[in-house]
Ligand SMILES: Nc1ncnc2c1ncn2[C@@H]1O[C@H](COP(=O)(O)OP(=O)(O)O)[C@@H](O)[C@H]1O
């Protein structure tokens with residue numbers, strides 16, 4: 001199996017304060033990589049490096065390389081195109097101030113798709129994939145911001161899928177939604193895995209255990225351990241800290 | 252920045268403002284006595300022709316000044332977009348302009364009103380002399396346009412100084428209200444800065460930007476109303492010119508107002524950081 005993403009010697013500082021310390025690892029094609037670790041350990045920062053939205057933080061400095069399909073992303077000149085190759089679901093659902101339809105059609109339109117039939121088809125498929133279609137099918141022209149929290153988060157996922165990303169990053173997607181919706185989305189992720197590589201940052205270790213093929217444990221900006229999920233959640237991971245965190249005896 | 256001023260600064264502001272208002276009050280009382288004296292010594296009320304001519308010239312003038320204010324507000328909104336969305340917060344030009352705006356928006360409307368009245372006096376007196384020098388009624392309309400240019404620019408500048416900083420400040424606040432996570436939602440979809448601005452930021456901030464623009468414009472209207480009132484009053488009472496003392500009082504009140512807002516600006520942000 002090939003490597004979709006190769007990260008080597010990645011260092012990030014915010015105004016001189018370290019957030020990631022010389023992190024190196026690979027993400028395999030079509031895997032779900034679970035990323036766990038307590039708050040402030042650099043998980044969100046890692047995702048921001050991958051889709052180059054860290055560039056919006058003026059005080060952030062970055063060293064090391066991140067390669068997507070073997071190409072150093074810092075050398076990619078079309079940063080918008082790069083971002084469209086990576087789907088991003090942020091912790092709190094944010095509706096664009098547009099209709100449900102336009103929310104999902106936003107990225108395809110930004111990428112230049114104009115055909116109505118093509119957009120219709122795409123919007124339906126993404127909403128289906130995000131397990132939201134049945135609930136909004138008859139009111140696609142109402143404001144996306146009028147949906148409930150759980151629905152908005154699924155709308156975010158539909159939006160992230162709308163530009164047909166090769167990599168899907170989810171940052172604590174279930175933080176603001178109910179367990180039933182969470183389970184539905186987890187089922188969706190299992191099927192999506194066949195089509196794309198998934199980076200699943202999660203505050204719920206059990207979620208990583210349920211979904212991830214491999215799991216990485218971050219702590220204070222260090223990558224403590226990365227291994228198959230079975231090993232990380234076994235009684236004998238390499239690092240004691242991993243064992244403590246996974247079993248809730250951390251700290 | 253005004254909202255961050257502490258209680259001590261607010262006290263300073265209130266004291267200085269009170270002094271300004273007291274001086275203003277004394278000035279008005281003084282003026283009232285002047286008027287009484289002028290009446291007693293037989294000052295004549297202006298003829299209707301002079302009043303109408305003066306008023307029409309003023310309204311003409313205000314019409315242009317208000318249009319300019321509107322343009323200044325629109326320009327201010329554009330400036331705010333440039334400052335807030337394109338220049339980094341550390342850029343020295345942005346910081347300079349923001350500091351200037353903090354001072355200018357801190358000056359209360361009354362100070363601008365006084366400034367406008369002071370400018371108006373120099374206008375009114377010249378106008379009256381001109382009208383008296385050419386008593387032929389058919390020439391009256393033509394006279395003001397010959398003498399008003401300088402005064403007109405001064406007045407226009409006063410209006411612009413009053414409305415533009417406010418428009419910039421309110422627009423910046425509106426843009427800032429669209430927080431980073433909301434913008435990120437569009438950026439992660441591969442939207443360009445322009446797309447984020449037009450499809451995300453502006454729709455959300457639109458009402459607040461509009462409200463800020465309306466507020467700035469209503470300031471200009473209030474000042475215009477004040478000027479029309481003073482103008483009419485001046486020509487109907489005809490006291491033989493405003494007293495120099497009154498103008499002095501007004502000038503002192505103006506200086507104090509501006510001084511107090513500068514003081515607040517100097518102390519405001521700093522003490523807010525300490526607390
Ligand atoms: N925009 C920022 N400015 C300054 N420091 C930041 C910023 N974002 C994150 N940090 C810091 O970087 C570290 C890692 O944060 P983050 O990547 O958000 O961790 P996590 O997602 O694991 O909670 C934290 O110490 C955090 O305070």
Ligand SMILES: [Mg+2]
Pocket residue numbers: 043044045171
């Ligand atoms: Mg985070």
